[in-house]
Amino acid sequence: MFSWFERRIDPYPAELPQMPPERFWPFMRHYSRGALPWLALLGVTSGAIALVEVSLYGWLGDLVDRLADTPRETFWAENWARLALMALGLLVLLPGLNLLGGLLMHQTLLGNFPQRVRWLAYRYLLRQSVGYFQDEFAGRIAQRLMQTALGVREVAMKLMDVGSYVVIYFLGALALAAHQDWRLALPFALWALGYALMLSRIVPRLGRVAQQQADARAAMTGRMVDSYTNIATVKLFSHSDREERWMREGMNGFLDTVYRQMRLAQVQDITLSLLNVWLVASVTGVGLWLWTEGTLAVGAVAIAVPLALRLNNMAHWIMWEFSALFENIGTVRDGISSLALPRAVQDRPDAKPLQVTAGAVQFDHVTFRYGQDAGGQNAGEQEDRARPLAVLDDLDLTIRAGEKVGLVGRSGAGKSTLINLLLRFHDISEGRITIDGQDVAQVTQESLRAAIGVVTQDSTLLHRSVRENVTYGRPDASEEDIAHALRMAEADRFVPRLSDAQGRKGLAAHVGERGVKLSGGQRQRIAIARVALKDAPILILDEATSALDSEVEAAIQSRLDLLMQGKTVIAIAHRLSTIAAMDRLVVMDQGRIVEQGSHADLLARNGLYARLWARQSGGFLASGM
Template identity: 30%
Template structure:
């Protein structure tokens, strides 16, 4: 059952009850706010009783002193009501913001702990709308909607009981005319709850569109697709507008009944009250007090529709937030973690399989039994054609994803037996798509060094070493040097500058195992050569797995692993594989052809040689297929 389904199957009360852990610390303040609000309501209900005595006594006798005393009593009650309203706000406003802060902090922490596979499935706009819009709505409901809903219902009940003291007929009229409102309220919940969920989901989709358009503004402008993006956004905004209009119509319908029935009750009560006075059953001051009491009750009655819709909005917001809190976290710390105090850096893949969750049952594993060992301090290049699984393989050592079968080990210990904090201190990564944060250069490069004071001498030394290795001296020419704040996602820098800072970040982490997913793809030839030379010194005592998309990157490696259709089919030095593997020659020729197209250089392996290599690969594949077919025929004969 999905999170959405399990949330929608809960009653409104049960859905909102999940807020209990966050609300528990402020329950006392909420109760204080509720009692203050109830006190204000009770004081308001006392005013009609005082008015009845005032009309029946002082006003009838004309004694000025008594009239002034009655007026002062009404003023004192009104002042008391105002004080109670102020107390309600004082009790609940600050604690409600504390709940908002706590929920937002825990939700952010949850997002950080959930696996990459979760973020693959969720749109960033949906997460953003839950973090900001939904939690803010919950806070407003706790501070305002919840208390007023409870207090107003109690006010209506107490007021309805008081109405019976003047005459039972007037009280019955008031109660009977309220029945259609409760029926409509029940129907309203069914309809409005669905619309509220749809609206908040569509708002999340709209936020995603805005975020994508802002991040991709260069692409949209370069291809002249601004109008296309606007058209798509307009369609989504129009869909949201239609949903909001449906919500407004639903609210209008409930308001129709909330406005109509009190008016009918007033009319019937007036007619009944005049008849009762004519019959001598009640007196004029009593009828006056009845209508004063009914007037006091009018706001609580009319507010029920608004507060009810507010509650349903809060319930929907709670459902959406708890879909994240209740998401399954498949990558967690072990119950009994193993520690590696001084890692040697031996990284091994033992029968490692991997497939994505949405892969069909008939599809083969993306990584189909990887067996590979990287010796301590060894640099190994990983090469293969597009789609062979290179990038996926690099995500396994740091547990961005977990293997679906087999295991990955560090110094013989399964990485799943290590605490994530320890594992990711020993294993660092640099990605081809370099992501930077809206922070200073210093904070971005030293992101992986939580053990350092960012402004200490040691941090300065580590920072400078990492920048030198990555050939990122350009930072000193930025307006404030290493203290310069990088724009959102580092888009104020060039692609090569971003990659160099991302590489510096990985180097600064001082890992025992360094995993690099083509980290030099955006660099020019000269800068790349300088970075490679510096990396040779860094990698001298560091185990490194480098995904190579360029022949020059292969030159960094002690050995090369060839990945083909999710399996390691050959491991050796570059020269050994060129001599023994036709598929390796084909891959290298492809890389050199791409490099030649990029730089204008003459490829070492010509097109004719590449075609010959491709023919060899094709022939080898046909031979393998023939052998497989022969084995199948032989097995069928044996079974026969």
């Protein structure tokens, strides 16, 4: 029985996730798909429970009247059918409805529903552009995703479960009281009016504070994650006190929203207490007055007073449920600001996989401006003078299949931007980039990046085992292939000696968050092994050996030569000696190509490259260049 209800919602739907709507209710519907039938059934069940519970009060009043009017000798004979019906409702129908409601809530919805939201949101964000993750703390994104999933569940379930129960219960109570005497229903109606007025004044304020609180909580968590992620920097600069002040500032921002929330909650509590005691007193007073006038039976009083007491007890629960509802609405609204964002870089509807036959790369009149939409027009601005400064400006570069090209230039010249555009981390403003004649904007991003191996200056690793990191680009690699990749990266000596806190050793040892348990050189060699195993036809080396000491760099340079064989290679290095032997060097300055040629040719021209070479100190570009 449990497993049947647990399988009613698929927590991991296979369909490709779409961008969620930016408005609240469409956002809720978007993430509630697949759960809506069961949410509706939960609402019907809760309404039925409320109806049965109210009916029990009617039966109680009728029982009191019959006890007063029927002789003891004939009571069972005259009322056995009615009593049997009451027993059936109390002992069978109500427990059955509660069982169904509990199964729907605990087995079907509480676990599967938010997991479904998490899965869809995670997959959508996983395909967001690189720029999206550069603009936000990773911890903040993850927290918002988790909070939003729970918020969507709570809003949907409270509306269907609590909302249905409360509405049916109150309408049933009002109808039951009015059925006895319309004047007996007046206190209930006036109480409901005051209750609704209080809700309309206080609960929206609680919702606004809750939204601010969710944002403050995310900011506080983001600060905490930032401090812990950069703990080495904090300790190196002896800034623990400074970090504490910075963290306290974030915590104070969160605590301020808590204080405002609790003040509203206290006003709400006082107002509700006054309303509740008035309801019980007025219902009791009106009931006794009508009974003394002879217009109301004693059973009606027995119905009205317990109903008022029941609503008295329910009122606090209802208020907190509504407050929690608006708090979760605030959480969802806060999550929308992070989740319901379009992808800056998207596959075109007719995109096809990239087919690399040779590996020729061409940049054809490429212009790129940060903050500008693809197509060359800055959003909302028409004049050229209003355009952002071009990082690359009408750049032409052809790299033949199998050619090894080194990119040279001072910081900010556009070298890394050129690489990022080839990987399509951003869309270009003008021109086109092709691989074997195929426009990279027309092929799928997955196939494009699968065809390119990249080793960067700051190669981070996944918080997983060495094996999982090395085989990340080729999960089906054999043990022999893994060993070969480690030897090529000069990593085969230190990997067998690795161990972690759980006692895992060698390839099974975990490397820590971003690979912090390894030295910079060890991380770099694992990254090189990973790219070697991927064996992509196009290879990008962005300061690939900068984290290695001279001895290891010299040992690995010959292995990199092997790695580059038969591949189209683009290498960036400030240490010009590491790329001087490339087939061709391309010198960039201010987003343009200013020189091209071999190392010897460029030195003979006595241009920018020659000046950079002359001003190097110990193999690096001199400061100020």
